[in-house]
Amino acid sequence: xxxxxxxxxxxxxxxxxxxxxxxxxxxxxxxxxxxxxxxxxxxxxxxxxxxxxxxxxxxxxxxxxxxxxxxxxxxxxxxxxxxxxxxxxxxxxxxxxxxxxxxxxxxxxxxxxxxxxxxxxxxxxxxxxxxxxxxxxxxxxxxxxxxxxxxxxxxxxxxxxxxxxxxxxxxxxxx
Numbered sequence: 001x002x003x004x005x006x007x008x009x010x011x012x013x014x015x016x017x018x019x020x021x022x023x024x025x026x027x028x029x030x031x032x033x034x035x036x037x038x039x040x041x042x043x044x045x046x047x048x049x050x051x052x053x054x055x056x057x058x059x060x061x062x063x064x065x066x067x068x069x070x071x072x073x074x075x076x077x078x079x080x081x082x083x084x085x086x087x088x089x090x091x092x093x094x095x096x097x098x099x100x101x102x103x104x105x106x107x108x109x110x111x112x113x114x115x116x117x118x119x120x121x122x123x124x125x126x127x128x129x130x131x132x133x134x135x136x137x138x139x140x141x142x143x144x145x146x147x148x149x150x151x152x153x154x155x156x157x158x159x160x161x162x163x164x165x166x167x168x169x170x171x172x173x174x175x
Contacts, residue, residue, distance in 0.1 A: 012082035106134030131163035
């Protein structure tokens with residue numbers, strides 16, 4: 001678990017870095033997430049650590065409810081909640097049942113790729129281990145029967161695809 005929490009911490013850092021590159025003039029731009037523009041995706045990503053933390057506490061979270069709109073300073077807003085999430089992992093007692101850190105890594109990896117792609121942030125600057133841990137979790141747990149509306153059918157990619165292209169394609173994104 002410690003390794004996954006370290007990777008989660010890096011996922012939080014890089015999502016904050018990508019959110020720092022969101023500009024107000026790009027908020028209406030499309031993203032690889034079918035129904036979300038950059039503003040909706042940034043809002044979802046900023047809200048994700050709070051949702052993940054609530055789930056760790058055993059609270060029900062409605063991921064389909066629109067999150068509060070953040071009009072600026074997306075990176076700092078995300079980092080505050082992300083730091084709380086990572087801190088909560090460090091406070092976990094042995095044997096305490098919570099949602100897996102790798103699931104949280106997957107959530108952040110996919111949406112960080114979505115946002116980076118939408119705003120032109122260089123994918124090669126993203127931490128490949130974050131995508132690899134997220135993809136391993138998704139491959140082990142996401143089936144055709146439980147993809148729901150959030151994930152489309154896996155898309156084909158070349159054998160030499162980088163980890164972010166592979167996780168995006170597995171999540172149903174057109175790559």
